[in-house]
């Protein structure tokens with residue numbers, strides 16, 4: 001199926017569990033199970049090139065969603081193995097959600113990298129997110145580029161200058177029309193301080209699970225781990 005939208009928007013649709021036919025408004029986290037109707041699937045891969053999930057329950061089901069960039073958008077392939085009809089309508093749901101997410105506002109996150117470690121920030125507000133950890137960042141303002149927003153937010157929140165690099169992982173749907181987009185960023189110098197939030201902490205690939213992340217950020221941790229394994233910053 002050809003979708004006239006960028007692969008990033010199609011990948012974002014896959015992070016929304018409602019699209020898979022699972023509990024709406026939850027997120028699809030690589031490495032974890034997702035219940036699709038009566039089927040339990042273990043998500044083994046989710047990135048800008050697609051999603052792969054295999055049976056975690058007793059029924060032998062598997063799902064392979066491939067995403068490929070083509071000249072006029074995205075080629076989407078869906079292979080579902082298991083009882084007939086269980087993945088019915090999935091292509092159309094992905095295409096519909098991707099169309100909304102392609103127009104969504106963007107929250108940029110900065111994975112600030114230094115010597116094989118990434119900087120995490122502990123939120124101070126709102127109450128439901130206070131104490132949880134996230135990537136420094138915030139909403140891209142109208143007329144602002146993603147890269148400018150990454151630089152501005154790191155200045156405001158951490159008091160450091162960063163150089164935004166490539167995007168890490170898929171966009172993650174964090175509300176009906178809002179996505180989180182994570183950028184690698186270099187900051188060779190400067191001491192980050194928690195100017196707007198509670199605390200900052202450098203984490204290695206090994207201790208990335210030692211803090212409790214905001215739900216959307218957990219979708220991105222496998223991709224971030226891969227990036228930390230091959231450090232540049």
Ligand SMILES: Nc1nc2c([nH]c(=O)n2[C@H]2C[C@H](O)[C@@H](COP(=O)(O)OP(=O)(O)OP(=O)(O)O)O2)c(=O)[nH]1
Nearest residue numbers: 107108109134135136137138139174180214216217
């Ligand atoms: N900055 C940031 N926000 C995240 C992450 N993960 C995640 O779900 N969010 C959500 C929390 C908020 O609903 C929204 C961004 O809000 P924000 O408070 O950081 O930034 P903002 O620009 O909207 O507002 P402000 O507080 O800076 O004025 O995105 C993350 O890793 N970093």
